[in-house]
Amino acid sequence: MKDKPVWLRSRRAAREEPPLTREKIVAEAVALLDEEGAAKLTMRRLAQRLDAGSTTLYWHVDTKDDVLDLALDTVFGEVALPEPSGDWRADVRALVTGWRGAMLRHPWSAALVGRPMIGPNVLARTEFLYAALLRGGFSGSALATAAHGLANYVTGSALTLTVANGDDGPLPEGYLDGYPILRDNGHLRAEDWNEIFAQGLESFMDGLASLRA
Structure with missing residues (x-):
């Protein structure tokens, strides 16, 4: 069964305040997409730009598709x-x-x-x-x-x-x-x-x- 869209899934509850937020991830993803386009977006490159480990990134978003969906919705917010x-x-x-x-x-x-x-x-x-x-x-x-x-x-x-x-x-x-x-x-x-x-x-x-x- 296809996973639910990101908005229909509950956010994970952290045991302590994480150093990274979904909003910060999406903002950096939009910047990367503006500079290089969707073809160049990878979770690894996004984590590097955020100076974060992949584990931290995946705490907030499960897949690259999640990032694209959230980034596109952010554009509509403008x-x-x-x-x-x-x-x-x-x-x-x-x-x-x-x-x-x-x-x-x-x-x-x-x-x-x-x-x-x-x-x-x-x-x-x-x-x-x-x-x-x-x-x-x-x-x-x-x-x-x-x-x-x-x-x-x-x-x-x-x-x-x-x-x-x-x-x-x-x-x-x-x-x-x-x-x-x-x-x-x-x-x-x-x-x-x-x-x-x-x-x-x-x-x-x-x-x-x-x-x-």
Whole structure:
């Protein structure tokens, strides 16, 4: 049977105050992930950065997957929860724009969103999104469609930009001559990405509005 997610397991009780806390472990893991990405995260390297033994580390987290789940939830904790404004579109816009910004500050995070998304920070922001959509008149399958569509849109945008920022630069001259439309229209300047996201979000919400009963 698959182990329970880290949030559903009880923390071990220490006989005395440990020199290391789960919060400190996660903060250092986020720093390591920001510097080197998820592929370079190992429990051994994390313990070395914390100047701790592996035994001490494993007292707080059982596996690397625990660390990734906790780190991802920490990133979601950076997304501000706006005060409900009475305008569902404004509330959604504020949330998902902050969500995208957090993922762009931590480029490894977008690729991990397929992991269990039941941490307290994720759930609080998902609750806000659903509440905003409910206030906007969405319900039933329309509510689920809107919420999942927005989540996929913001995650896909962040992942696409993360990949684009990590490429090897422009293609060689003439490489796209056989694809004239892409050659003339496919290149995006760095400053275009935010505008495209904002325009796409407004268009997406326009489409979602037609789902309301």
